[in-house]
Amino acid sequence: MEQIVFIILGMSIVTYLPRVLPIIVLSKTEAPEWFMRWLKYIPVAVLSALLVPEILVSENVVNLSLTNKNLLAAIPCFLIAYKTKNLFITVITGIIAMLILNLIFAYV
Amino acid sequence: MYSEWRKGLKAAVPVIVGYVPIGLAFGILASQQGLTVGTVFLMSLIVYAGSSQFIAAAMMATGADAVSVISTTFLVNLRHLLMSASLSQHMKKFSTKLQSIISFGITDETFAVSGSYVQNNIATEGYFLGLHLASHGSWILSTVLGGIFGSRLTDTTKWGIDFALSAMFIGLLIMQLKDKKGLLVSLCAGVLSLILRINLNDNYNVIIAAVVAATIGVVTERWSK
Numbered sequence: 210m211e212q213i214v215f216i217i218l219g220m221s222i223v224t225y226l227p228r229v230l231p232i233i234v235l236s237k238t239e240a241p242e243w244f245m246r247w248l249k250y251i252p253v254a255v256l257s258a259l260l261v262p263e264i265l266v267s268e269n270v271v272n273l274s275l276t277n278k279n280l281l282a283a284i285p286c287f288l289i290a291y292k293t294k295n296l297f298i299t300v301i302t303g304i305i306a307m308l309i310l311n312l313i314f315a316y317v
Numbered sequence: 318m319y320s321e322w323r324k325g326l327k328a329a330v331p332v333i334v335g336y337v338p339i340g341l342a343f344g345i346l347a348s349q350q351g352l353t354v355g356t357v358f359l360m361s362l363i364v365y366a367g368s369s370q371f372i373a374a375a376m377m378a379t380g381a382d383a384v385s386v387i388s389t390t391f392l393v394n395l396r397h398l399l400m401s402a403s404l405s406q407h408m409k410k411f412s413t414k415l416q417s418i419i420s421f422g423i424t425d426e427t428f429a430v431s432g433s434y435v436q437n438n439i440a441t442e443g444y445f446l447g448l449h450l451a452s453h454g455s456w457i458l459s460t461v462l463g464g465i466f467g468s469r470l471t472d473t474t475k476w477g478i479d480f481a482l483s484a485m486f487i488g489l490l491i492m493q494l495k496d497k498k499g500l501l502v503s504l505c506a507g508v509l510s511l512i513l514r515i516n517l518n519d520n521y522n523v524i525i526a527a528v529v530a531a532t533i534g535v536v537t538e539r540w541s542k
Contacts, residue, residue, distance in 0.1 A: 213356055216383045220373060221363040223391035229420040231401035232408055243535055245399070250531035252396045253499050254506040256490040258526035259372065261507030262514040263483050271515065279483060286484045290491035297335055299491075300342070303484020307477030 278314065282306040325447020328434065332426045332448070333455040336367075340456050342481040343370055344463020349479075350378035357464040361457045366424065368489070369393040370460075371482045385521060392524050400428040407435040408445075415442060422449025425489075498534055506530035 264279045265271050275281065285306045290299040340361075347357050352374055360370055369390045376386045400423050408416050419442075427448055434440060494500055506526045513522035 212383065213352070213377065214359070216373070216377065216386050217356070217360050217364060219383060219387035220360070220369065220390040223387055224364050224366050224369065224394045224397070225421060227391075227395050227398040228401050228423045229417050231398055232405040232416045232420045233413060235402050235405040245402075246538065247531050247535045248395065248399055250499070250502045250534040251392070251527060253490065253493050253503050254527040254530040254534070255393050255523060256368075256486050256493070257503040257506040258510035258523045258530070260483060260486040260490060261511045262522065263486070265511060266514060269515065271511070279480065282477075282480050283483060283487060286487040287491065290488045294492055296485065296488040296492065297338060299488030300338065300481050300484045303480045303487070304342075304477040307480035309477075311477060 278307065278310045282310055319443070321441040321443030322447040325444040325449075326451050328430050328444070329427075329448045329451035329455075332430060332452045335426055336452065336455045337459045339367055339481070339485065340459025341463035341466070342478055343367065343374070344460040344465070345467030345478055346371065346463075346482070347374040347460075348464045348467035350374050352377070352464070354461060354464040358457065358461050361460040364390070365421070365453055365456060366390075366394050366397075367456075368482075368485065371485070375482070385524075389523055392527055396425075397423050400425075400432065403432060404428070404435070407440050411442065419445045419449060422453055424452070427452050498538065501537065502530045502534040505533050 264283045265273065265277070267277060267279070273280070282303055286299055286303045289302040290296075293299070343361075344354075344357055347360075347370075348354065352360075360373070364370060364373075372393060373386050373390055376389065401420055404420075404423065408419065411419070422445070431440065431445065431448060434444070490503065494503060506529075509529055510522045510526035513525055
C-alpha cells in the first residue's frame with residue numbers, strides 16, 4: 210500500500226513538471242529546435258510501443274492467428290478510428306468487438 | 318469575471334462527455350487489478366493523466382517496480398511539454414502562482430479546447446480555471462464511480478472493458494498519425510517494442526523503443542532535407 214502511494218506521488222511529480230516548466234520558463238529561454246521536433250514524435254512512438262505488444266503478444270509469444278482476440282478486436286478499432294477520428298466511438302467499438310468475440314469464443 | 322468562468326465551464330462540456338466513459342473504464346479496470354477506490358481517487362487527483370493512469374495500473378498489476386512505472390509515466394506524459402510551451406505564449410500576464418495552478422490541468426483534451434480558443438480569443442484566468450476545474454472534477458468523479466462499481470464486478474473481462482485501453486491507444490494513435498515520418502516512427506517503435514518485450518520480458522521495452530524511434534524520426538528528417 211505504501212509502495213503504491215509512493216509510486217503515485219512519483220507519477221504526480223514527473224507528470225506535473227512537463228506541464229508547468231515550459232509555461233514558467235519558456236518566456237525567458239527557448240528550447241533547441243531539434244528537441245521540440247523530437248518531442249513531437251514521442252506520443253506516436255510511445256503509443257505504438259505500448260500497443261503492438263499488447264495486441265500481438267499472448268503468454269510471451271507472438272500470436273498472429275485467429276485465436277488472438279486482441280488482434281481481432283483491434284481491426285474494427287483501426288477502421289472506426291480512421292473513419293470517425295473519434296476517440297470515444299473507437300473505445301466503444303473496441304469494447305463491443307471484444308464483447309462479441311468473448312461470446313463467440315465461449316460457444317465455439 | 319463570472320462570465321469568463323461560465324465560458325470556461327461551457328468549454329469543458331465536450332471534455333467531460335469524453336472523460337466520463339474513459340474514467341468509468343479506468344476505475345473499473347483499476348479496481349479489477351487490485352487498486353482500492355482511495356488509490357484511484359489519489360491517482361486521479363494528483364496525477365490526472367488518462368493514458369498514463371491506465372498504463373500504471375496495468376504495470377502495477379504485473380508487479381512492475383516503482384522506477385519503471387514512474388519513468389514510463391514520465392515518458393508518456395512528456396508530450397504535455399509541447400502543449401504547455403504553446404499555451405505559455407498566452408499566459409504571459411498571469412502570475413507565476415496562477416501559471417503553476419493552471420498548468421496542472423493541461424491534458425490532451427483540455428488543450429484541444431483551450432489551444433484553439435486562445436487563437437481567436439484572449440484567454441483569462443476565469444476561462445482556464447473554469448475549464449480545468451470542471452474537467453478535472455469530472456475525471457475524479459467518474460474514475461471513483463468506476464472504482465466503486467468495478468469492485469462489485471467479479472469478472473469484467475467478459476464484458477469487453479479490458480480492451481478499452483488498447484482501443485484508446487488505437488484511437489489516439491490514428492488521430493496523431495499525420496504523415497509518413499509519423500508512420501515510420503510508429504512502425505519502428507512498435508516493432509522494436511515487440512522485439513524487446515519478447516526478449517527482455519520487462520517493462521522497459523516502451524521507454525527504449527519510444528526514445529529510439531523518436532530519434533530515428535528526427536535523424537531521417539535531416540537526411541530527407
